[in-house]
Amino acid sequence: MPQIVGKQSIQFEQAPYVLGSASIVGKKEGEGPLGKLFDVVGEDDKFGEDTWEEAESTLQKEAVMLAMGKAGLKKEDIRYIFGGDLLGQNIATTFGLLELNIPLFGLYGACSTAGESLSLAAMAVAAGYGENVLAVTSSHFASAEKQFRFPLEYANQRPLSATWTVTGSGAFVLGTRRGKVRVTGITTGKVVDYGIKDSMNMGAAMAPAACDTIYQHLQDFQRQQGDYDKIVTGDLGTVGQEILIRLLEEKGVDISKVHMDCGIEIFDSEEQNTNAGGSGCGCSAVTLSALLLPKLEKGTYKRILFVPTGALLSTVSFNEGQSIPGIAHAVVLEYAA
Amino acid sequence: MPQIVGKQSIQFEQAPYVLGSASIVGKKEGEGPLGKLFDVVGEDDKFGEDTWEEAESTLQKEAVMLAMGKAGLKKEDIRYIFGGDLLGQNIATTFGLLELNIPLFGLYGACSTAGESLSLAAMAVAAGYGENVLAVTSSHFASAEKQFRFPLEYANQRPLSATWTVTGSGAFVLGTRRGKVRVTGITTGKVVDYGIKDSMNMGAAMAPAACDTIYQHLQDFQRQQGDYDKIVTGDLGTVGQEILIRLLEEKGVDISKVHMDCGIEIFDSEEQNTNAGGSGCGCSAVTLSALLLPKLEKGTYKRILFVPTGALLSTVSFNEGQSIPGIAHAVVLEYAA
Numbered sequence: 001m002p003q004i005v006g007k008q009s010i011q012f013e014q015a016p017y018v019l020g021s022a023s024i025v026g027k028k029e030g031e032g033p034l035g036k037l038f039d040v041v042g043e044d045d046k047f048g049e050d051t052w053e054e055a056e057s058t059l060q061k062e063a064v065m066l067a068m069g070k071a072g073l074k075k076e077d078i079r080y081i082f083g084g085d086l087l088g089q090n091i092a093t094t095f096g097l098l099e100l101n102i103p104l105f106g107l108y109g110a111c112s113t114a115g116e117s118l119s120l121a122a123m124a125v126a127a128g129y130g131e132n133v134l135a136v137t138s139s140h141f142a143s144a145e146k147q148f149r150f151p152l153e154y155a156n157q158r159p160l161s162a163t164w165t166v167t168g169s170g171a172f173v174l175g176t177r178r179g180k181v182r183v184t185g186i187t188t189g190k191v192v193d194y195g196i197k198d199s200m201n202m203g204a205a206m207a208p209a210a211c212d213t214i215y216q217h218l219q220d221f222q223r224q225q226g227d228y229d230k231i232v233t234g235d236l237g238t239v240g241q242e243i244l245i246r247l248l249e250e251k252g253v254d255i256s257k258v259h260m261d262c263g264i265e266i267f268d269s270e271e272q273n274t275n276a277g278g279s280g281c282g283c284s285a286v287t288l289s290a291l292l293l294p295k296l297e298k299g300t301y302k303r304i305l306f307v308p309t310g311a312l313l314s315t316v317s318f319n320e321g322q323s324i325p326g327i328a329h330a331v332v333l334e335y336a337a
Numbered sequence: 338m339p340q341i342v343g344k345q346s347i348q349f350e351q352a353p354y355v356l357g358s359a360s361i362v363g364k365k366e367g368e369g370p371l372g373k374l375f376d377v378v379g380e381d382d383k384f385g386e387d388t389w390e391e392a393e394s395t396l397q398k399e400a401v402m403l404a405m406g407k408a409g410l411k412k413e414d415i416r417y418i419f420g421g422d423l424l425g426q427n428i429a430t431t432f433g434l435l436e437l438n439i440p441l442f443g444l445y446g447a448c449s450t451a452g453e454s455l456s457l458a459a460m461a462v463a464a465g466y467g468e469n470v471l472a473v474t475s476s477h478f479a480s481a482e483k484q485f486r487f488p489l490e491y492a493n494q495r496p497l498s499a500t501w502t503v504t505g506s507g508a509f510v511l512g513t514r515r516g517k518v519r520v521t522g523i524t525t526g527k528v529v530d531y532g533i534k535d536s537m538n539m540g541a542a543m544a545p546a547a548c549d550t551i552y553q554h555l556q557d558f559q560r561q562q563g564d565y566d567k568i569v570t571g572d573l574g575t576v577g578q579e580i581l582i583r584l585l586e587e588k589g590v591d592i593s594k595v596h597m598d599c600g601i602e603i604f605d606s607e608e609q610n611t612n613a614g615g616s617g618c619g620c621s622a623v624t625l626s627a628l629l630l631p632k633l634e635k636g637t638y639k640r641i642l643f644v645p646t647g648a649l650l651s652t653v654s655f656n657e658g659q660s661i662p663g664i665a666h667a668v669v670l671e672y673a674a
Contacts (some may be wrong), residue, residue, distance in 0.1 A: 004416075008440045010466055051657050079341075080525060088425030088484075089651035090445045091659075094528055098662060103452060106664075108427045108445040116442060120457070127464030129347055147425075147653075188417060188440035191431055213546035314426035316484075320388050322428075325435060325521045327443075 006220025008213075009216035016125035017336065018172055019132065020071025021293055022063045023085065023286035024066030026141065026167030027260075029278075032267045038168075039066055039288035040265035045142065045167055049096055053091055056140035059282070060085070060096030064136050067171035067289075071132070078102050078173070079130025082120045085138045086281050088164075088314070092138050100133070100270045110310030111206075111235050113137045113164045114170065114285040118306070121174045122183040122331070131176050138169035138227025142185040148199070148315060161201040162270075163237045170285025178336070180297040185332040186219040187217035188298050191312060199318050203240020203276055206309040207242075209326030210236060211247040213307060218253065225255045228233035230303040232292065234284035234308035234329070235263035237276030262287035262308075284308040285307030288333075296335050343557025345550075353462035354516030354673065355509055356469065358630055360623035363478065363504030366615075369604045373549035374627035375505075376403055382479065382504055390428055396619070397422070397433030406460050406507035406627075408469070415439050415510070416467025419457045421450040422475045423502075423618050424484050425529040425651070429475050438469070444654025447647030448543075448572050449526065450580055451472045451507065451622040452666030455462045455643070458511045459520040459668070468513050475506035476617025485536070485652060492637035498538040500574045500616035501609075507622025515673070517634040522669040528649060530662035536648075536655050540577020540613055541601075543646040546663030547573060548584040550644060554667045555590065562592045566589035566638040569629060570665070571621035572600035572646035574613030599624035599645075621645040625670075631673050640671045 003011045023038045030041030040062065047055045047062075049058050067297065068075060081100070084107035085092035097104055109116040117135035124133045144151055144165040174183060192209040210233050218224060225231060236244055241261050248255055262276035262284040288306055295301045309328040318324070340348040360375045367378030377399065384392045384399075389484070397420065405412060418437070421444035422429035434441055446453040454472035461470045479489055481502040487493050511520060529546040547570050555561060562568060573581055578598050585592055599621040600614035625643055632638045646665040 004466065027479060029633070053653060053657060068670065083443065086426075087422075087651065088653065089447065089649065091649070091651045091654040094649040094662060095659060098528045098530055098642075101527055103527050104664065105447045105457065105525065108421065108443045110426065120442065123461065125464060127460065127466075129341065129460060154404070180424070188442065190436045190438055190440050193435055312426065312431040314424065314428045316425065317428040320390060322432060325431060327441065 007186060009217050009220035011185040012126040014126050016122050016174040017186040019177060019179050020067045020173040021071060021086060021289040022066035023170050023289040024059050024063045024168060025286055029166055029168055032272060034266055034291055038286060048062055051140040052140055053212050056138050056143050057096035058090035060092060060136055060138045062281040063169035063171035064134060067173050071173040073132055075100050075102055077132050078134050079132060080105060081134045082107055082117040083136045084108050084117060086144050093302055100267035107183060109327055110312050111279060111281050112308045112327050112329050113281050113312030115308035115331050118172060118331045119186040119188060119329050122186060125174045125176060125181060128164040133174050134171060136171040137281040137285045139165050139282035141165045141167045144280060158275055159200045160275050161239045161279050162275050164203055164274035165280040166278045166283035168286040180336055181293060182334050182336045184334045187213055187220060187330040189213040189328045191325045191327050193323055195323045197323050198311060199313060201331040202279060202311040203237040204243055204309045205324040206326035207236055207240045209245035209328040210244050210307055213328040213330050215251055215253060225253055226326045228258055228303055228305045230256050230260045230304045231258050232260045232304055235279035236261050236309060237263045239276045242313060283291045296333055299335045306331045306333055345553050346522060346557035348522040349463040351463050352519040353459050354509040355518040356512045356514055356516050357404045357510040358626040359403035359407060360507050360626040361396050361400045361505060362623055366503055366505055366603060369609060371603055371628055374577040375493045384404050389479040390479055391478050393429035393475050394433035397429060397473055397475045400506035400508035401471060404510050408510040410469055412437050412439055412460040414469050415471050416463060416469060417442060418471045419444055419454040420473045421445050421454060423481050430631040442674050446664055447649050448616060449645045449647030449664050449666050450618050451562060452645035452668055455668045456523040456525060456666050457510060462511045462513060471508060472510040474618040474622045476619035478502045478504045481617060497535045497610055498576045499612045500539055500572060500614050501611035502617040503603060503615045503620035505619035507626045514568055517673055518630060519671050519673045520668055521671045524550055524557060524667040526550040526663050526665045528662045530660055532660045535661050536650060539616060539648040540574040541580055542575050542661040543663035544573055544577045544580035544584060547581050547644055547646045550667050552588055552590060552667040562590055565595055565640055565642045567597045567641045568592050568595050569597045569641055569643050572616035573598045573646060574600045576613045586666050633670055636672045643668045643670055
């Protein structure tokens with residue numbers, strides 16, 4: 001039986017292994033600080049397709065195929081896919097995974113979906129519901145701008161607090177076979193609303209949710225920030241990072257020494273004009289696959305807390321004057337000695 | 338350990354119980370054939386809110402509160418909510434469940450989400466991840482028309498194959514405590530695409546997915562259609578029903594005697610001008626809660642297969658000329674003598 005810990009967490013007794021992962025990104029991400037670490041960097045952000053949405057679907061499909069290949073598995077070996085993206089009605093996922101013919105649980109948690117999909121995949125494997133299960137998420141700068149803001153052709157200006165949606169997809173095969181990294185626990189987030197209404201400042205909207213989940217995680221597992229080599233949020237960016245650190249400080253937790261944010265890592269914001277950093281479902285997923293997992297596999301990191309954060313809004317809710325609540329799902333990844 | 342059966346199914350050894358459920362619907366649904374069976378019928382489809390989207394959020398919140406009450410539980414007793422709706426970025430779910438302060442897994446499977454949420458909730462309870470877990474979905478005629486088609490003010494005409502999105506929300510508490518109905522198994526669907534491009538004929542788009550899941554379910558469990566009192570699809574409507582029965586006939590399975598479709602049950606299509614029937618995430622959920630569960634609780638039905646069906650499209654994918662694939666998730670519900 002799994003071990004339910006505290007209010008919102010599970011500590012897996014049969015912790016699943018990460019058997020393979022893959023990252024595929026666009027040109028700009030390839031030119032950033034992590035550029036050489038990604039498995040595939042596209043030369044053209046349309047990835048050979050006619051539309052941005054089809055391009056994003058292709059990202060997902062390629063990431064999944066590559067992750068399965070690295071795990072030495074075929075699509076017949078995968079029991080379920082847990083997948084999602086940022087677009088209305090998850091169309092990147094639908095059309096990306098169509099040909100794979102694998103039972104699909106479609107998810108939506110905005111940019112937290114990378115954490116949600118890994119959580120559910122780990123729950124499924126740990127419960128014995130499948131020997132191998134796959135988690136995948138994606139985002140695309142151009143399809144996201146069209147979905148959430150304006151068509152690119154408008155060339156509208158971006159405030160300094162704005163983030164840049166990452167073009168990329170990360171896929172992860174979790175399974176029972178022995179590997180080098182395990183998912184040992186999860187803390188599932190609640191919707192947290194601080195009343196932020198500025199859709200160009202997602203970091204501020206998401207930081208309270210990250211704070212809530214990280215704080216609850218440490219309580220539930222009776223751990224301290226120092227028990228982690230890194231506590232890694234998804235896409236708070238520089239503005240959100242500052243808020244998160246301050247919010248946790250108010251609760252007596254100082255994560256400033258161990259905090260890392262995928263959105264800050266993925267771009268050189270001065271050189272690349274990405275303002276507060278990268279964001280999107282793909283941002284945390286490709287950073288986990290390309291930067292964090294290799295360090296866990298080598299034992300450079302013994303244990304990290306991976307906390308993708310999502311801003312829950314749509315153009316409809318935004319235009320109707322609603323606030324932008326956040327949600328964050330935490331996943332514990334450990335070096336399996 | 339759970340029992341993985343066949344290619345896409347789970348048969349739960351510790352099958353969770355349905356501890357409580359609730360249905361809340363709009364005025365038109367209240368005037369239909371099932372009108373007297375619903376827990377709450379709104380007099381005004383805005384349910385006291387300013388926008389259709391907020392109205393849909395209110396539906397979810399009320400359905401959840403009522404289902405918890407019927408199960409004799411408080412929100413602190415619920416470990417997770419698995420929830421979703423049809424709107425872009427799941428905003429009905431986000432704002433509906435905000436105040437509940439319960440860890441949330443956001444889902445998107447179009448109208449199949451009622452099956453997806455019940456499947457994941459059952460998986461979580463059966464694995465011991467929570468004593469009580471909640472599944473909820475909703476749809477609203479006016480928010481869905483705005484999302485997928487045209488603002489109501491356009492008063493555009495509807496072809497006979499069109500369905501009418503149900504205004505309603507159904508919520509279900511699954512748990513380990515003994516109850517009268519159990520979720521004994523699930524079959525998780527794949528994305529199935531027959532190349533249908535007519536968004537006013539969702540039944541035709543979804544029927545192949547329903548066929549795929551039902552056929553695989555019977556194979557996986559080594560059962561026949563006669564082993565079920567009813568095989569209940571979500572919202573195929575009259576056009577989709579005919580296609581489903583024919584597609585299964587071609588595979589040697591005749592479900593004509595046991596088939597029921599929630600979309601056909603919920604409206605009197607001639608009297609109420611709903612053409613092919615009702616549809617939406619809420620359609621199958623409220624019908625399960627109001628019509629089917631009471632019959633299972635009394636033992637009138639011993640075992641049913643509940644198969645909500647989803648049409649995977651957005652206005653973006655549709656306008657870009659993509660087809661409308663379908664997905665269907667099957668849930669076995671049994672009378673617990």
